[in-house]
Amino acid sequence: MLKPESSPGISRREALAVGLAASAAGLTEGGCAQPAPSDEPRVRTGSGDGARLPVVYVPHGGGPWPFVDSGIGAPEELDALATYLRSIATFAGRTPEAVLVVSAHWEEPVFTVTSSARPPMLYDYYGFPPESYSITWPAPGAPELAREVSELVGAAGFESRLDPERGFDHGTFVPMKLAFPNADVPTIQLSLRRGLSPAEHLAVGRAIAPLREKGVLIVGSGMSYHNLRAFGPGGRPAAEGFDAWLKETAVLDARARDERLERWTEAPFARRAHPREEHLLPLMVVAGAALQDRGRCAYDGTLLGLRLSGYAFS
Numbered sequence: 001m002l003k004p005e006s007s008p009g010i011s012r013r014e015a016l017a018v019g020l021a022a023s024a025a026g027l028t029e030g031g032c033a034q035p036a037p038s039d040e041p042r043v044r045t046g047s048g049d050g051a052r053l054p055v056v057y058v059p060h061g062g063g064p065w066p067f068v069d070s071g072i073g074a075p076e077e078l079d080a081l082a083t084y085l086r087s088i089a090t091f092a093g094r095t096p097e098a099v100l101v102v103s104a105h106w107e108e109p110v111f112t113v114t115s116s117a118r119p120p121m122l123y124d125y126y127g128f129p130p131e132s133y134s135i136t137w138p139a140p141g142a143p144e145l146a147r148e149v150s151e152l153v154g155a156a157g158f159e160s161r162l163d164p165e166r167g168f169d170h171g172t173f174v175p176m177k178l179a180f181p182n183a184d185v186p187t188i189q190l191s192l193r194r195g196l197s198p199a200e201h202l203a204v205g206r207a208i209a210p211l212r213e214k215g216v217l218i219v220g221s222g223m224s225y226h227n228l229r230a231f232g233p234g235g236r237p238a239a240e241g242f243d244a245w246l247k248e249t250a251v252l253d254a255r256a257r258d259e260r261l262e263r264w265t266e267a268p269f270a271r272r273a274h275p276r277e278e279h280l281l282p283l284m285v286v287a288g289a290a291l292q293d294r295g296r297c298a299y300d301g302t303l304l305g306l307r308l309s310g311y312a313f314s
Contacts, residue, residue: 233305
């Protein structure tokens with residue numbers, strides 16, 4: 001797996017395995033109770049208005065799950081997350097003309113768009129079983145849409161470029177393979193910009209918002225909690241506290257929501273939930289693209305007992 005800059009020497013698989021072992025040993029010992037049986041992940045679906053598609057932010061889970069047994073997470077947690085990701089296809093009420101994914105696993109010096117007509121697979125993880133590196137999801141690219149995205153980003157005052165070589169990383173192919181298993185919807189990726197400025201990513205989201213009117217489903221793929229050194233019982237207070245703030249923020253009117261997201265480091269447990277914010281920044285793009293649409297919590301679940309959430313704006 002890619003090694004996070006804030007956690008040198010630790011892979012995602014190793015870090016999550018530590019959390020899993022701790023969970024198996026008993027979460028209650030550290031003062032963190034297990035979710036009650038009634039505290040099951042809640043999944044809700046919705047539909048767009050038939051003209052403008054919604055925008056969504058999803059947690060993509062750990063590594064190549066659920067297509068291989070990674071040993072990360074309890075079966076009921078993983079089943080609930082997979083159900084939510086499959087439901088993305090129903091959010092619009094119709095099949096999108098195309099999908100644009102902003103993945104936490106792609107950063108560039110300038111905003112960059114994949115422009116291959118046949119994007120390859122990019123297995124950007126390590127330490128998983130051999131079958132993890134033979135997963136396929138042969139969705140077509142959309143070169144013309146990629147050029148339009150680049151132009152919209154440029155018109156907003158940001159440098160942009162096209163990348164005809166890059167393939168789908170796991171932040172894209174994992175949730176999209178669940179949502180669109182037939183790989184028949186053209187799909188492109190838009191990178192994050194190094195520096196990870198919330199204001200810039202909100203602005204880029206606003207710039208690409210017109211694509212919603214053209215049947216493009218915009219998906220932000222990250223994790224609402226992403227601290228690999230605290231993916232276990234010790235991370236629960238931060239995960240719960242930060243998640244509560246996210247839920248409060250998503251449902252606000254657009255101005256208040258975006259102001260809070262721009263100042264996300266002031267949120268409770270902000271840097272404990274996200275020592276580095278690349279897994280949160282896709283939400284900024286999605287919120288920008290939402291324009292005046294209010295958000296709702298579309299997924300409320302856990303991974304290794306830690307709260308995760310997903311959001312839809314329509």
